[in-house]
Amino acid sequence: MAEHLSQSELDYPFKLLEYLNGFRISKVIFAACELGVFELLMKSPGALSAQHVAQALDANADGMERLLDALVGIEILEVETADGTALYSSTDVANMYLARGGVKSLHDMVIYQSQTIYPLWNNMTDAVREGKNQNHKTFGIPPEEVFEAIYRSEEETLKFMGLMNSSWILDGQDVVTAFNLSGFQKIMDLGGCTGALARELAKAYPSSSVTVFDFLEIVEIARKHFLQENDTFTFESGDFFLGEVPPADLYVLARIVHDWSEEKCLRLLKKLYHACKPGGGVLLVEAMLLENRRGPIMTQLFSLNMLVQMEGRERPPSQYTMILNQSGFTNVQVCRTGKSYDAILAVK
Ligand SMILES: C[S@@+](CC[C@H](N)C(=O)[O-])C[C@H]1O[C@@H](n2cnc3c(N)ncnc32)[C@H](O)[C@@H]1O
Structure with a gap:
């Protein structure tokens, strides 16, 4: 077993210092995305100087040089020096995930983290003290109106939808194939x-009908901005x-x-139990905590995010099983995908 942090860091707290500065690393990536650094470098036929990047993006040359150096430091960009001038270029990871418009671009996720999640997390101490979301302090919207806060303007709505969209670029296929769902006709x-x-559901199960509600x-x-030409699913x-x-x-x-309290989840799941026939089911897709409380760290951070922004929390499989059983569903099966999101299937 790996040596525990509380022992291994006693001589010098390398990891602890990295954690303390974690927000700075996030901000370096956020700023570069907001400025358009990754698109510029991706499209450029050759490596560019900081001055060139700054000029093209209407930024300060000294500030840009520091930002580009930090991006090299975290191995998101490359640098080489020619005749005393540092020339920066992109990497495959930056091109694939950080430049806007790529097939696997997480650009929308970055923008939402930077512009909505980061200000909310500024109130994390109060969220823990009060045990409720901080939409009132951050956006002036009462804590019980969670989706009113998320959809507080058209711009914010689009940003949130961009965030939601981007997760399934990475995990969509894994979660829809975690179980064989081909026996369900109407999804x-x-x-x-x-x-x-x-x-992803429609691709994996072409003989089922898939509807977004x-x-x-x-x-x-969604119809106006996100629907693609070949999409076969419908909306209600x-x-x-x-x-x-x-x-x-x-x-x-x-x-x-x-997103929701246990009471609201029970209300919704009981409604679904009554709406489907015997043999029907429910598939929950969530990031699941470990039963022993030791991780995964990303899910523990998501759970804090639910505290600061929503009404709910992340849960371990046993809690999902309990809620599902209390709603009437049985035969609960859990599949950890090994990626960010997992799947739980239960039937009536
Ligand atoms: C956290 S998002 C999840 C979106 C999507 N399922 C995903 O994982 O990408 C919650 C979604 O539920 C929708 N929603 C919230 N409350 C709702 C309600 N009472 N009736 C219908 N949709 C609702 C929101 O508009 C939003 O699209």
């Missing part, structure tokens, strides 16, 4: 947002807490249960 992705996961305004934006709109949910054989709830 309803509740709170399916942009349709990014529905697209979300608020009317979100469905309209409504409020899954207030109204009826359309009948389906399988309800997919991706990152829905983690």
Whole structure:
């Protein structure tokens, strides 16, 4: 077993110092994305000087040089020196994940982290003290109005939808194939947002019908900005807490249960239990905590994010199993994908 941090860092706290500066590393990547550094370097036929990058992006040359050096330091950019001038170039990872518009671009995720999550996390101490989200302090919106805060302007709505979309570029295929869902004819992705996961479901199960269910305004934006030419899934709109949910054989709830209190989750899951026939089911897609409380660290951080922004939390499999059983569902199966998001299937 690896030596524990509390022992290995006694001589010199290398890792601890890295943790203390973690926010600076995030900010270096955020600033470079916001300035457009990765697109410029990706499109450039050769390596560029800091001065050239600064000029092209309307920034200060000294500031840009420091930013580019830090990006080299974290191995996201490359540098070589020719005749005393440092010339910077992109890497495959930066081109694939950080430049805007690439097939696997996480650019929208970065922008949301920088502009919405970062200000919220500034109030983490208060969130822990008070045990509630900090939308009131950060955006002037009452804590119980979580989606009013997320959708507080058209620009914010688009940014959030961009964030939601980008996760399934990485994990979508793994979560939809974690179980064989081909026996479910009508699949309803509740709170399916942009349709990014529905697209993966439709690809993996071409003989099933796949529908995204979300608020009317979100469905309209998804149709306008996120729908692709070859998409075969359809949309339905409504409020899954207030109204009826359309009948389906399988309800997919991706990152829905983690948004809400246990009481609200039970209310929703009981409604789904009554809406589907025997043999029907529910697929939860969430980042799952370990039962022994030792990780995964990303999921523990997501859970703090739920505290600072939402009403819910991340949970270990035993808690999902309990909520599902209390709602009437049985035969709960858990699949850890090894990536950020996992899947849990239960049937009526
Ligand atoms: C955290 S997002 C998850 C989106 C998507 N399932 C994913 O994982 O990318 C929650 C989604 O649920 C939708 N939603 C929240 N409350 C809802 C409600 N009462 N009725 C319908 N949709 C709702 C939101 O609009 C949003 O698209």
